[in-house]
Amino acid sequence: MDMKRAYYEDIELFKSGTILFWTIVLMVALFTLPFISTNYYLYLFNLIMVHVILAVGLNILVGSTGQISLGHAGFFAIGAYATVLLMTKLGIPFFPALIIAAFIAAFFGFILGLPALRLEGPYLTIATLAFGLAIMHIIGHMEVFGGRSGLRAPALNIGIPQLGWNLTLSTDVSKYYLILIITILMVLGAINLLKTKVGRAFVAIRDSDIAAEVIGINLTIYKTLSFAVSAFYAGIAGGLFAFVLGFFDPITFNMFLSIYFLVMIVVGGLGSIMGSVTGAAFITYLMYALFKNVKDVPYVGDFLVAISQRWLSITGMDNLSAIALGLVMIGIMIFEPMGIFGVWIRMKKYWKAWPF
Amino acid sequence: MPFEQLLIEGLAMGACYGLFGLAVVIIYKTSEVMNFAAGEMAMFSTFIVFHVLSFYHYPFWAALMIALVFAAILGILVQYIFLRPAKNPTLLSLIVITLGVEMLLMGLAAWKWGAEQQEFSLPISYMVTYEPVKGFVISQWAVAVFIIAAVIMAFLYFFFNKTNLGTAMRATQQNKHAAKIMGINTDLVFAFSWAFSSVIGLIAAVLLTAKAILDPQFMMEPFLKAFAAAVLGGLMSIPGVLIGGAIMGLLENFFGYAWPVWKPITAFVVIVLVLCVRPSGLFAKHWVKKV
Numbered sequence: 001m002d003m004k005r006a007y008y009e010d011i012e013l014f015k016s017g018t019i020l021f022w023t024i025v026l027m028v029a030l031f032t033l034p035f036i037s038t039n040y041y042l043y044l045f046n047l048i049m050v051h052v053i054l055a056v057g058l059n060i061l062v063g064s065t066g067q068i069s070l071g072h073a074g075f076f077a078i079g080a081y082a083t084v085l086l087m088t089k090l091g092i093p094f095f096p097a098l099i100i101a102a103f104i105a106a107f108f109g110f111i112l113g114l115p116a117l118r119l120e121g122p123y124l125t126i127a128t129l130a131f132g133l134a135i136m137h138i139i140g141h142m143e144v145f146g147g148r149s150g151l152r153a154p155a156l157n158i159g160i161p162q163l164g165w166n167l168t169l170s171t172d173v174s175k176y177y178l179i180l181i182i183t184i185l186m187v188l189g190a191i192n193l194l195k196t197k198v199g200r201a202f203v204a205i206r207d208s209d210i211a212a213e214v215i216g217i218n219l220t221i222y223k224t225l226s227f228a229v230s231a232f233y234a235g236i237a238g239g240l241f242a243f244v245l246g247f248f249d250p251i252t253f254n255m256f257l258s259i260y261f262l263v264m265i266v267v268g269g270l271g272s273i274m275g276s277v278t279g280a281a282f283i284t285y286l287m288y289a290l291f292k293n294v295k296d297v298p299y300v301g302d303f304l305v306a307i308s309q310r311w312l313s314i315t316g317m318d319n320l321s322a323i324a325l326g327l328v329m330i331g332i333m334i335f336e337p338m339g340i341f342g343v344w345i346r347m348k349k350y351w352k353a354w355p356f
Numbered sequence: 357m358p359f360e361q362l363l364i365e366g367l368a369m370g371a372c373y374g375l376f377g378l379a380v381v382i383i384y385k386t387s388e389v390m391n392f393a394a395g396e397m398a399m400f401s402t403f404i405v406f407h408v409l410s411f412y413h414y415p416f417w418a419a420l421m422i423a424l425v426f427a428a429i430l431g432i433l434v435q436y437i438f439l440r441p442a443k444n445p446t447l448l449s450l451i452v453i454t455l456g457v458e459m460l461l462m463g464l465a466a467w468k469w470g471a472e473q474q475e476f477s478l479p480i481s482y483m484v485t486y487e488p489v490k491g492f493v494i495s496q497w498a499v500a501v502f503i504i505a506a507v508i509m510a511f512l513y514f515f516f517n518k519t520n521l522g523t524a525m526r527a528t529q530q531n532k533h534a535a536k537i538m539g540i541n542t543d544l545v546f547a548f549s550w551a552f553s554s555v556i557g558l559i560a561a562v563l564l565t566a567k568a569i570l571d572p573q574f575m576m577e578p579f580l581k582a583f584a585a586a587v588l589g590g591l592m593s594i595p596g597v598l599i600g601g602a603i604m605g606l607l608e609n610f611f612g613y614a615w616p617v618w619k620p621i622t623a624f625v626v627i628v629l630v631l632c633v634r635p636s637g638l639f640a641k642h643w644v645k646k647v
Contacts, residue, residue: 115628119632121447122390122587123637130625141618263452266448266452313468322462323463326455326457327456333445
């Protein structure tokens with residue numbers, strides 16, 4: 001649809017002036033948000049951005065390389081636990097700890113990528129699922145990891161305490177800026193990665209791994225690399241998540257979290273970076289804001305309460321979010337398999353071709 | 357615990373997993389859908405048994421009959437409403453749809469029956485034991501599991517190999533369009549396989565309630581293990597899933613006896629290791645993508 005006239009246009013960051021303009025508007029909006037928002041919404045935004053990082057990484061694996069993972073909560077947990085433990089037990093400053101934790105997660109991603117070389121479809125699903133369950137179980141039963149009672153994140157000191165440089169971020173506003181900057185870097189990284197040789201190799205593997213192998217793509221390297229990159233993103237997201245939450249236990253990283261991550265990228269649009277950003281924001285908003293307070297929504301809330309009292313149970317109303325998420329998942333798959341991104345493409349096409 | 361005891365209990369548990377794995381395999385055999393909602397469909401139907409028992413005070417067998425009919429209808433409805441409308445679905449989109457159904461059913465059950473655990477007693481007890489040979493104790497529950505599993509297996513073997521509908525199911529699995537051209541009503545085949553799967557799932561779930569407490573999440577773990585057993589068996593062969601289930605149950609029981617802390621995951625780890633050696637399970641030809 002968008003006509004390209006030179007090869008250079010393929011790797012441009014901003015395809016047109018319009019996109020550049022709106023990106024700048026979005027950036028300005030994001031950076032000025034703390035001045036007009038309440039603390040609760042900043043907490044929500046922090047969660048959204050953590051999920052955005054993870055969704056972008058998961059989309060590299062699922063959307064671009066075509067491998068299914070139901071174990072990303074495991075990498076997420078590795079990132080969170082490794083960051084906090086490196087900081088508290090070894091006294092490593094925040095940024096090195098975060099990066100080392102992400103590399104640990106990436107190493108586990110590489111390990112999980114090895115069986116993935118031979119497994120496909122259903123068999124890969126069960127292997128990744130087993131990985132997620134195993135990680136949750138291991139951290140729940142070893143004292144180093146705080147066991148079932150969980151871990152408390154230390155104060156978020158982004159300086160280097162050993163040299164006497166201390167900069168402790170204690171408010172949601174300061175955490176917001178830290179996470180925002182990291183998120184922008186990670187999203188930019190993903191956009192650029194998909195434009196390189198590596199990204200094109202991923203897409204070739206997704207479209208047909210046999211054909212990709214025939215044209216000289218080393219499946220061993222690129223499949224494990226895809227797992228490792230995706231796990232790296234999940235590790236960074238997990239490390240930040242630990243500080244957004246402040247306290248976490250193994251149950252936080254259960255199998256449903258992996259499903260929610262998959263839902264984010266499916267709802268947003270597989271294989272599209274902007275899709276995973278919108279999907280993560282949308283699903284996080286649904287889960288953490290809308291359905292937590294559904295009783296306070298005018299009319300709809302009263303109606304649901306009445307139904308619960310008459311036929312169902314009022315204590316079980318919190319499960320509405322599961323029902324709604326299930327319906328969203330099914331609806332998206334039936335009506336718009338490309339997700340929010342697909343809707344956007346269709347709208348764009350309609351207006352470009354109007355009145356035909 | 358003596359060795360025989362562990363063996364029998366493991367085999368009985370394995371038979372449950374095998375039965376439940378059948379629910380997954382039947383659907384996979386006909387429509388190549390991995391039904392992640394199988395556990396929650398069975399859970400929901402088990403709650404119907406509970407509901408009829410506790411609110412209308414019907415005898416257990418009547419309640420079970422009602423729930424069996426309900427399970428069959430639920431299976432057909434899930435296929436008809438949620439899976440049929442998907443156009444040219446990929447493997448991933450089918451997985452996402454069934455995961456969606458899973459969350460939907462779990463949410464509904466928790467909304468209706470609350471998240472708290474319910475009293476639910478089977479007429480088959482776990483505590484009543486027989487000792488046919490000296491030193492060889494077998495519980496009533498294990499006997500029931502073995503008998504029911506054997507009957508269902510025999511029925512399915514007969515069904516898939518000797519009846520027209522069973523042959524039609526296998527034909528549909530091999531090539532849906534060719535089957536249609538041959539005059540097979542594939543919609544009917546799908547409806548039947550989902551109803552079958554849902555009913556078998558309910559039977560397995562009711563048997564499993566003897567060992568678990570009835571709450572909206574009680575089928576999560578058994579489902580994952582049954583699913584793993586089905587994958588171990590190759591997702592395609594009915595004897596395969598039984599053997600997969602038996603391996604699963606035995607592994608779990610013996611490892612669980614040796615290292616109780618790691619009981620929930622040993623079986624999974626073994627399965628992943630087996631899959632690394634044989635990527636398509638023990639009893640299947642290599643899983644080949646239809647190009």
